[in-house]
Amino acid sequence: MAEGTIAFIGDADSVLGFRALGVRTVVPESPARASKEFAELVRREVSVIMVTEDMAENLAEQIETTAHMTVPAVVVLPGVTGRRERGRETIRRLITRAVGVDLMGESAQQ
Amino acid sequence: MALKVNATRMELLRLRRKVSLAERGHKLLKDKLDELMRQFKLLIAKYMGEREDLEKELMGAYAEFLFARAGMEEAGILDALRYPGAEASITTSIRRVMNLQLPVFEVEVEGDVRNYGMFDTPAELDDALEVYRRLLPRLVALAQQEKAISLLADEIDTTRRRVNALEYKLIPELQETISDIRLKLDEMERSNLTRLMKVKEMMEEKREAARRGDR
Numbered sequence: 283m284a285e286g287t288i289a290f291i292g293d294a295d296s297v298l299g300f301r302a303l304g305v306r307t308v309v310p311e312s313p314a315r316a317s318k319e320f321a322e323l324v325r326r327e328v329s330v331i332m333v334t335e336d337m338a339e340n341l342a343e344q345i346e347t348t349a350h351m352t353v354p355a356v357v358v359l360p361g362v363t364g365r366r367e368r369g370r371e372t373i374r375r376l377i378t379r380a381v382g383v384d385l386m387g388e389s390a391q392q
Numbered sequence: 393m394a395l396k397v398n399a400t401r402m403e404l405l406r407l408r409r410k411v412s413l414a415e416r417g418h419k420l421l422k423d424k425l426d427e428l429m430r431q432f433k434l435l436i437a438k439y440m441g442e443r444e445d446l447e448k449e450l451m452g453a454y455a456e457f458l459f460a461r462a463g464m465e466e467a468g469i470l471d472a473l474r475y476p477g478a479e480a481s482i483t484t485s486i487r488r489v490m491n492l493q494l495p496v497f498e499v500e501v502e503g504d505v506r507n508y509g510m511f512d513t514p515a516e517l518d519d520a521l522e523v524y525r526r527l528l529p530r531l532v533a534l535a536q537q538e539k540a541i542s543l544l545a546d547e548i549d550t551t552r553r554r555v556n557a558l559e560y561k562l563i564p565e566l567q568e569t570i571s572d573i574r575l576k577l578d579e580m581e582r583s584n585l586t587r588l589m590k591v592k593e594m595m596e597e598k599r600e601a602a603r604r605g606d607r
Contacts, residue, residue, distance in 0.1 A: 286482045288499070288532065298469070299457040299524045303501055304479040329482045329497060330535045349542050352493045353484060357535035360447055362454045370443055373538055377436060380545035381429075 286329030286353070291319060291341075296334050296361040305332075313340040320344050328354050334361030335368045395569045399576035407573070411566045418558040424490055425551045431489050432544045439537045446527070446534055453523040460516035472513050478503040480528060487540075492547055494540045499529045 289306040290297045297307040306328070310316035320341050323331055331354045333341060338358040345356050358369035397403045461469055483498045 286484050286497075288480055288482055288528070295458065296454065298461075298473060299453070299520060300528070301473045302478060302521050303525055303528055304481075304503075305528070329484050329495070330532050332531060332535070350546055352486065352495050352539075352543075355495055355497070355535040355539035357531065357538055359450060359531065362458065365447055365451065369447075369538075373439075373443070373541060376542050376545040380432060380548040 286327065288330045288332070289323050289328045290332040291316065291323075291337050292332075292334030292361050293336065293363075296363075300332075310337075316340055317344055324348060324351075324354055330354060331356045333358050335359070335366050336361050336363065338368060395565060397569060397573070399573045399580075401577065404570060404573045404577070407566055407570050411563060411570065414558055414563050414566065418555060418563065421551060421555045421558065425548065425555055428490060428544060428548045428551060432541070432548060435537065435541055435544065439541060442534055442537065446530055449523075450527060450531075453520065453527055456516065456523060457520040460514055460520045463514040463516065468513070469517075472517070478525070482532065489540075489544070490547070492543050494543060495536060497532050497536050499532045501525055501528060 287306050289308060290300050291308045291310065294309045297309055301307045306323075308319045308323070310319050316337055317340065320331070320333075321344065324344075333345070333356060335358055338345060345358075348354055348356055358372065360366065360369075397407070464472075478501050480499060480501045482500075485496045485498075487494045487496050
């Protein structure tokens with residue numbers, strides 16, 4: 283586990299540039315394929331999995347199951363198609379549940 | 393009665409021991425919760441705004457990349473990127489917070505991202521890839537932070553549940569049972585006492601009657 287890899291699942295446009303950095307890019311052509319690829323990445327103990335927001339929608343359940351594992355760390359990022367604040371919302375919900383107060387909301391108002 | 397137990401002295405002792413254990417557990421868990429909360433707040437303070445900044449920069453990088461791409465043929469860019477010249481490697485170590493294991497990542501991008509010919513690619517592609525390269529460590533750092541936050545949040549949630557279960561359910565229930573048993577034992581004691589007194593009275597009456605009969 284010491285020497286890990288980074289993977290990026292998403293549409294070709296978003297992912298392609300990271301390929302030049304040696305990031306393992308995965309461009310699944312169907313949702314079923316996406317979930318299979320994701321499972322494979324988890325199984326091989328990839329350290330960090332980046333997922334575009336579009337993909338994350340299909341993989342929500344699987345991402346949830348990795349929540350209590352030390353690796354992989356899954357991070358949801360916007361794809362080329364635009365930001366929809368999905369990643370932010372997820373974390374915000376977590377914080378609200380843990381603390382009972384919407385800490386991030388507070389700072390937004392300040 | 394809160395719990396179904398026999399009202400005996402043995403049971404009373406057992407329950408008392410249980411309460412003191414539960415109280416000790418409660419205190420420990422509460423301390424743990426406080427510490428988790430402290431760590432959590434530190435994390436949040438650092439995390440705040442990171443994602444927004446990074447998302448904006450990432451969108452910028454996408455735009456740059458797409459722009460560079462637009463200046464090339466589809467096959468050309470695929471060829472250019474087919475064999476990555478750089479190797480992003482990541483080392484994972486573990487940071488412990490209470491009973492949790494939080495991953496700590498360290499990224500290193502080795503080699504040159506430009507593993508393609510100079511002539512058939514626009515200069516914009518080089519720039520875009522350079523931006524990506526700068527972004528990658530920060531994206532990984534973001535993943536690390538969010539991982540830590542989600543693990544901590546989960547642990548805080550379960551710990552709080554446990555604390556509350558002890559504080560509002562188990563301990564009051566045990567204490568109620570203890571006081572019930574004590575009441576019952578006292579009641580038994582009193583009824584026993586009155587019975588003994590009654591018996592004694594009856595015996596004395598009998599003796600009195602016998603003595604009077606003797607005369």
